[in-house]
Amino acid sequence: MRDGQDLAFSGELWSWRGPSPYHFVTVPDEVSAGLRAMSSLVSYGWGMIPVRYRIGATTSDTSLFPKDGRYVMPVKDSVRTAERLAVGDTVTVQLSVRLGRL
Numbered sequence: 001m002r003d004g005q006d007l008a009f010s011g012e013l014w015s016w017r018g019p020s021p022y023h024f025v026t027v028p029d030e031v032s033a034g035l036r037a038m039s040s041l042v043s044y045g046w047g048m049i050p051v052r053y054r055i056g057a058t059t060s061d062t063s064l065f066p067k068d069g070r071y072v073m074p075v076k077d078s079v080r081t082a083e084r085l086a087v088g089d090t091v092t093v094q095l096s097v098r099l100g101r102l
Contacts, residue, residue: 007031007095013075015087023080024072025091032070035097042097050098055091056083061098 011025027035035049042049047066051073052059058079064071073093075085085091 007034007097008093009095010090010092013080013085013087013089013091023075023077023085023087025075025093026067027064027071027073029070035064035071036066038097042099052096052098054094055079055085058082 009028009031011028014024014026016022016024039047039049044050044063048063049065049071050061050063052061053073054060055075060076060079062074062076064073073095075091079085083091
């Protein structure tokens with residue numbers, strides 16, 4: 001998964017039940033601080049940071065976005081299904097910051 005900087009973190013899977021429900025993992029403070037420091041080099045607008053991530057054996061692309069001083073990472077339904085994840089599960093994320101827009 002080498003494109004940009006590689007990171008790893010763990011967090012709890014949570015759901016946002018807006019008009020379109022989504023599932024997320026919040027990036028911890030220390031990892032968010034590092035991402036914030038590089039965001040001007042990789043962000044393509046609104047502070048979004050393109051990434052490739054792996055949870056378990058499943059890899060996907062998405063973009064992190066800033067929320068409440070940290071970043072949140074959407075977890076695609078295909079990843080949740082493949083890895084049998086449910087809201088409240090703690091997941092370990094391997095993350096590679098992409099150097100170009102997704």
